[in-house]
Amino acid sequence: MRALLILWRRELALAWSGGGGPLLACGFFLCLTVLVPLAAGGDPAGLKPVAGGIAWLALALSSILSLERLFERDLEDGALDLIALGPVPLELVVIAKAKAQWLAIGVPLALTAPVAAITLGLPPEQAPLVAVSALIGALGFALTGALGAALALGSKRGGLLIAVVVLPLFIPPVVFGAGALERAVSGLSPAPALALLAAYVLFAAVVTPFAGAAAIRNAQG
């Protein structure tokens, strides 16, 4: 447990050092939510029905930005070898890194999400639901993102490959998250969509450590 805390603390420090990853992701997120209305002709009423969907798409795209940092740099500079010889199995290392990614990138994005969603035309009273659903969804993005980052390890143009691997895996949380917002706006309970979102996160939490660790071992060879 102590070893995981040591790793976790370092991952958070690395996320904030050398360019402020969370600020970059949040800035990108807000830029997307400003650009979409402009590209759609600046008609707020026209955007309102799809505001939740656009916010979730922007959230998904912003979550991809710093995934390359997650394992690739550790592979390049030898830190992954050192980490592999630590007291903790690689499976737990993958989980620890994904959780750090969630805390460093996902949580700031989720806290930015209500601003973005309201800018896009979602009713302000939905802000708490946007934040809660984005917090859950961002954990799913961090977990499946970690799997994509591990699978792309060692490949040329890894960043692009991560996006190609990860984006299809991001479809369910985008659908469930946007669905929760749509149901709430329509006066229905968002609970079923949130439950599906939580189920996705649980599934990712089971699959990612084992598949991610196997991909890392393969890349180390």
Next chain:
Amino acid sequence: MLSVADLTLSRGERVLFRDLSLSLAAGEAVALTGANGAGKTSLLRALAGFLRPDAGTIAFADADPAEAQRRHLHWLGHLDGLKGARRARDELAFQAQWLGADADGIAAAVDVLALDPLADLEVRQLSAGQRRRLAFVRLIAAPRPIWLLDEPFAPLDARWRAALGVLMQAHLDKGGAILAAVHDPLPVASRAVELGAGR
């Protein structure tokens, strides 16, 4: 402490060596020699569990290989795992703590390796030799019996080659073992194993 039997290792289509057997006893240092590409680094990486051999066995005394690799091995390769943007103090502390060192052990290792004046610099500001000394902290601060070293002296000046030689001898005197891939002589080595490319 460590024994290798009938090990065959290849990289892609190229067989590095076949049926290699060697053993490493407590208090013993073995120098791995051979031309570039002979498989020295690959052998060390296989022993550390990073590469899967084509055939043969790797056994550690009294321990399952995976457990031994996580608890009994130190690996120091060409890449030191240090992050350039972080302070030397933070990086050496992470590396050593991750491998089980406590604060007193780290402080003692920093003292022995004369790293205190460098500790507040960013790693990217350090020379290759200074970085190598930084990476050595984990070996001293987090005691593990088997050291696998790849060109440990390469970036070091004469003074620090001698000093690290003394630290290696101290490790051997405590019952540790060292297997080091080298091109230059390894002063503490009791014997050498030469790998031939394509053997």
